Amino acid sequence: MSNNNNKKNKSTKCVHSGNLVDEKYFGNISPLYPSITYDFIKSDVYPRYFNTPNQMGVCKKISDLENAELSLLFGSGLGAIATTMLSLLKQGDHVILQDSLYGGTINLVNTEFKKFGIEHSYVDVNDKKKLDSSLKKNSKVIYVESPSNPLLNIVDLSSISDFAKSNRLISVIDNTFASPINQNPIDVGIDLVIHSATKYLGGHSDILAGSVSGSKEKIEVIKSSGLNFGSNISEYTAWMLERSIKTLKIRVNAQNDNALNLAKFLSEHNFVSKVFYPGLENHKNHDIAKIQMHGFGGMLSFELNSSIDPIKFVSDLKIIKPTMSLAGVESTITSPALSSHKKMDPDIRRELGISDNLLRFSVGIEDFEDLMLDLDNALTKNGK
Numbered sequence: 001m002s003n004n005n006n007k008k009n010k011s012t013k014c015v016h017s018g019n020l021v022d023e024k025y026f027g028n029i030s031p032l033y034p035s036i037t038y039d040f041i042k043s044d045v046y047p048r049y050f051n052t053p054n055q056m057g058v059c060k061k062i063s064d065l066e067n068a069e070l071s072l073l074f075g076s077g078l079g080a081i082a083t084t085m086l087s088l089l090k091q092g093d094h095v096i097l098q099d100s101l102y103g104g105t106i107n108l109v110n111t112e113f114k115k116f117g118i119e120h121s122y123v124d125v126n127d128k129k130k131l132d133s134s135l136k137k138n139s140k141v142i143y144v145e146s147p148s149n150p151l152l153n154i155v156d157l158s159s160i161s162d163f164a165k166s167n168r169l170i171s172v173i174d175n176t177f178a179s180p181i182n183q184n185p186i187d188v189g190i191d192l193v194i195h196s197a198t199k200y201l202g203g204h205s206d207i208l209a210g211s212v213s214g215s216k217e218k219i220e221v222i223k224s225s226g227l228n229f230g231s232n233i234s235e236y237t238a239w240m241l242e243r244s245i246k247t248l249k250i251r252v253n254a255q256n257d258n259a260l261n262l263a264k265f266l267s268e269h270n271f272v273s274k275v276f277y278p279g280l281e282n283h284k285n286h287d288i289a290k291i292q293m294h295g296f297g298g299m300l301s302f303e304l305n306s307s308i309d310p311i312k313f314v315s316d317l318k319i320i321k322p323t324m325s326l327a328g329v330e331s332t333i334t335s336p337a338l339s340s341h342k343k344m345d346p347d348i349r350r351e352l353g354i355s356d357n358l359l360r361f362s363v364g365i366e367d368f369e370d371l372m373l374d375l376d377n378a379l380t381k382n383g384k
């Protein structure tokens, strides 16, 4: 495994960190070791113990990108979230959660935590007073997501880290929307960084995977429980993920540029009433985003004028595809009210700012001009 990549710049880390050396045939890329069993006299390797060559190689790459000591890979983003939380928490503990989180995470907390006697509170973590009053004697973990889905709210990560440190909490962030290119929470003192690698790390809509990164001490805790939970990744997927991450920085940078330009274009469009993008000066958390992010990301949301039917609009797009998932090289769009937040009480949904005309747009790496025209044509066709 190649070492000393931590001082390198990000694209160099993407390409080189953690790659396996083919000592037998001298091939250029990492060999794939799909073996699930190894010589027991010479080796303690077993895929569920997180210690196979391909898993360890990709983990080194992710650790270097997130400035972490160690990382672990899982079979999905939710596998990473569930294993991390259930490794850190026990019966009687309390966890503080940001009030807008990925739907799957909310379902995990609301349905499973109760069974294990783990208490939780949802709170607007940017409101210092509310955050302070959510603290209990048994609080153990604070869990946030930034930028959040679907309104791209930004959490002030330095203040979360200070709050966690002064109250002896473990701080955990779901960094999926930012990717390690745009945000490195460990640099501002967050303890553990989770990714749904299904999204930007994978980037081609063909991999389901997850990761957690942090200090050796905390990752060892997750590892020792994690091998009991068994939500591990396959070696084939790990190998695919290594290949994907090699282009992470150039993909994400192209997505950042496209998203910023499209956010500006949509803001000025007559048939669009609101745009949510942390890179826009009128975004409510733009100032925090500017401080803690290296780029504003490839995700944005916008509200169509009330006279436009969102389904008709989406059906008239030719390049941008109506798809639930996100962060692929291809642009995709979804209606939170009709997909991820469909089961939510409509009044609560609207209160959270998720209107029926809101669309969440995952900007791909296509040419800006083509995406802009695709949007403009569908808007003009449906607008009045």
Ligand SMILES: *Cc1c(COP(=O)(O)O)cnc(C)c1O
Binding pocket: 076, 077, 078, 079, 102, 104, 145, 149, 174, 176, 177, 196, 197, 198, 199, 208, 209, 210
């Ligand atoms: C998709 C996603 C997850 C869950 O990841 P899976 O790989 O689908 O299990 C978690 N958090 C965020 C922000 C996501 O977008």
